[in-house]
Amino acid sequence: MSTITDVARVAGVSVATVSRALRGLDRVSPATRQRVLEVAAELQYVASPTATSLASGRTRVVAVCAPFLSRWFFATLVSAIEKELRSQDHHAILFDLENDDYHSRLPLTQNMLWKRVDGIIALDVTMTDEEIDLLDRLGLPVVAIGASIPGRPCVRIDDSAAMRTAVEHLIGLGHRRIAYIGDVPPHVPHVRTPRDRIHAFTDVMAEADLPVEPSWVLGSDWTAQAAAADSAAVLTGSPRPTAIVAASDEMAIGVRETARRLGLRVPQDVSVVGIDDFQLSDVLGITTVRQDVTAQGRAAARLLLDRLLEDRVCTGDLVLPTELVVRESTGPAPSD
Amino acid sequence: MSTITDVARVAGVSVATVSRALRGLDRVSPATRQRVLEVAAELQYVASPTATSLASGRTRVVAVCAPFLSRWFFATLVSAIEKELRSQDHHAILFDLENDDYHSRLPLTQNMLWKRVDGIIALDVTMTDEEIDLLDRLGLPVVAIGASIPGRPCVRIDDSAAMRTAVEHLIGLGHRRIAYIGDVPPHVPHVRTPRDRIHAFTDVMAEADLPVEPSWVLGSDWTAQAAAADSAAVLTGSPRPTAIVAASDEMAIGVRETARRLGLRVPQDVSVVGIDDFQLSDVLGITTVRQDVTAQGRAAARLLLDRLLEDRVCTGDLVLPTELVVRESTGPAPSD
DNA sequence: CTGAAAGCGCTTACAG
DNA sequence: CTGAAAGCGCTTACAG
Known part of the structure; x- marks a missing residue:
């Protein structure tokens, strides 16, 4: 597979110019950009995300953490989040915090997060003090769903x-x-x-x-x-x-x-x-x-992307509506 | 957060030595290793995965691709895969290929995979010829679950x-x-x-x-x-x-x-x-x-890890057993 | 056993 | 508008 150097060589420009042209930055002449685009397409060039991350400091990856993954509520959230992230060229990396029993879960660690993700979406995970400290130290933006985290935005229902x-x-x-x-x-x-x-x-x-x-x-x-x-x-x-x-x-x-x-x-x-x-x-x-679980996942992803892409920070909770749906399992109380 | 250079400076050795010591390679004296370990712990050093990936060419990330993510079968697989991968210090990045309708799905692209993952686990995705070409070009190992992919190992039931x-x-x-x-x-x-x-x-x-x-x-x-x-x-x-x-x-x-x-x-x-x-x-x-859906997910992850970590390649299918479980929904045929 | 140096493939000031 | 060069933070031969 070809690198940015290959593209530069074939297009007869510097790698810096290729980098600018491909990312749509200005200060590139239309003709040059056109040429670079053509060559890149021809060589089937795709930038190495790993190199891009190292140079830019951003991974375009988001950690999705949940106490379980296989339950409907969480799986639905994950699906919605993944789609929303991908629509903005970001990716979801998964952390299933499930432990052997229902009453505890695995802790978040620096190893999971450091230089691996740009942000976190926490699905119903109540953070410990140590975890909050960690998030502060790493300076990672967090959006919660369900269980809220002090000082971070949370998407939930009432x-x-x-x-x-x-x-x-x-x-x-x-x-x-x-x-x-x-x-x-x-x-x-x-x-x-x-x-x-x-x-x-x-x-x-x-x-x-x-x-x-x-x-x-x-x-x-x-x-x-x-x-x-x-x-x-x-x-x-x-x-x-x-x-x-x-x-x-x-x-x-x-x-x-x-x-x-x-x-x-x-x-x-x-x-x-x-x-x-x-x-x-x-x-x-x-x-x-x-x-609406899908809406909650989508909203959380969007909140995090807003923060990541435009540094638009949201504080407080986003509370989505709920609605009574009457079906056959309820009826008038029987007379005694 | 500290880098390998910080650790090297404080420990009074070169970054090369730190790298070797931390990864448990030989040709490091016990005393030196000990010292490096201490300093690393003290500085809360965690290697940047992005830098490690660029240098080593391996991301320790696996793409998990599925036509749906929110359905029980797939969510259960994902959960099992994620746990197995993480036990070997790998991570799962998700691709929900769901399209607007049941009858089609999003294609796998070079953008999703190139230099982003070391391998792929495909959950019931039947690959098109173009996708197979892509996988060949990228040289990415693939393990399938359910629907098999020509020439790749597949975990499934009969x-x-x-x-x-x-x-x-x-x-x-x-x-x-x-x-x-x-x-x-x-x-x-x-x-x-x-x-x-x-x-x-x-x-x-x-x-x-x-x-x-x-x-x-x-x-x-x-x-x-x-x-x-x-x-x-x-x-x-x-x-x-x-x-x-x-x-x-x-x-x-x-x-x-x-x-x-x-x-x-x-x-x-x-x-x-x-x-x-x-x-x-x-x-x-x-x-x-x-x-046993969990067993299938685990087996697939293990197959891929075997390939990634020890270059042990498996061909052919791994067929897990099934078992009749009689409950209340079946009984003798009514007499006419 | 250890270090200096090149290299991974990008981005980003800085000049021009 | 474009390029040379430094830098991101590691790993990996290569010497010694």
Whole structure:
């Protein structure tokens, strides 16, 4: 493959001129530029990104960090981010911070980032103090999605509002005995979203003068599997809740499946609502509060690119709207 | 941040010595190495990957290319690949080749690859002749997953065998009127898997002397949504199939949902089987032929690393086993 | 065992 | 408008 020197030689100009012509800088005569462009095309010249990076100090690469990669929410974000970055000639390098268990994750290190990326998009990763220090030292711009990072812009939804919408939907249907699944132990690192959602749940219940039965507030690792298993006790108990709100659609799906398996009709016997509008929520008829995950990924990438390309810095959060989507999994509360 | 020159100066040696010491090459005295290590740690020195790449010609970055990124199969592969690569100090850069429609994808270009990556892992991408030329010209090692690429190693399952297993399971349960969903138009670029699966279906049916009703062979874009919609006609027709085999679990889920919505019991009235063991297949009780997607991703990454690190070249395909997992969505054929 | 020097392939002031 | 030269921060023969 040819280098800039080859192009310069064939075009009969200096490498400096080739560099300027190819990057569209001014102070190159139209004729020269034309000639350089032709030669470059002919030689199938593509600048070495590695050499460009060393000389310019910019890699045009962005680190995308997430506590998991294979889950729908994160995979959807990654896909959106990658496309947006590429549209501006940037690339995404991946860091799956998943550890052996749900309750911890791998730390970000200087090795991952230093001179390797121009910036970071953090998908729902709550940073430790050491990590924040590192980011400061490296001077890397960061955009967060979901969990916010002190002093950095964050793209997210209003988790409280989303949960309010879900619970108020149930209350509006006449439900009074409502269970909750999706509580998370206090030491879990990715916490804002779970916490906001459960707080909104208890707030709305209190405002409506409805009791929150402690044994009806279930922990979970936020998988459909765990939700299916954990909800069985509540669904077989007596009295039984007439509705269950799940902090995510995947959990809602697990709960609905368990309900059916126990012979309960959804929604006639028990209503189930989630949050997300997960990939399968529409076919499965899950009532949910939709968030636009692709839009969040795109927005975060754009925020970072604005910073990188035009040094336009955004502070504060970008909060995207959510929307109630009523499907078959919720209905009027059964009369006792 | 400090450079190799800083470390050399503080340690009182040349940069060449620092380079050797840090990379664990021999011909460095233990005392010197020790001293260099200490200084490097003290200065928090991390070598610039960009400079290392330019000098060494190796980027330690691998391109992971896929026609979609947000679907479970691909996201699971990406996660497994990223972890395996990182365990060997390599990184994954992502290329989501998704286009506006299911039937085409973005092409691989020299711009994406040249001097940017050391190798490529292609997730179910059927290469065009131009792309194969490009890969030859660039001399980049490639490992495929799913769809194979002429002359390159490929990690996959035996799609025919997997489908045979699924269909034979149904036949063993006494089903004779069996429909199929997951056929793909001939011009779709990612084709081997769909084609192998449907051929296996018709083969097994023929061997069992069972008719394949053309109107019971349904096309699909392999989403649960499309499967849910497309299967309605077959499920409301008369006669009705007693079983439907879906080329993927996501389609099976869509079919099962439509069946239930139409008032059919699964599996008493109609059995549904898929292939994959998708993330939600266990909670939803979908009988399936399981493939280990994580193992495939890991194996592909390892194959590529073997090639990159030890120039150990593998030719031919690595075929991983599949396994029937019987759950609630299949049962004995109803007596007419 | 260690160092001086060339080289990787670009970009970027600085002259002209 | 164009070129010569320094520099980005490493690695790698080559001497010694």
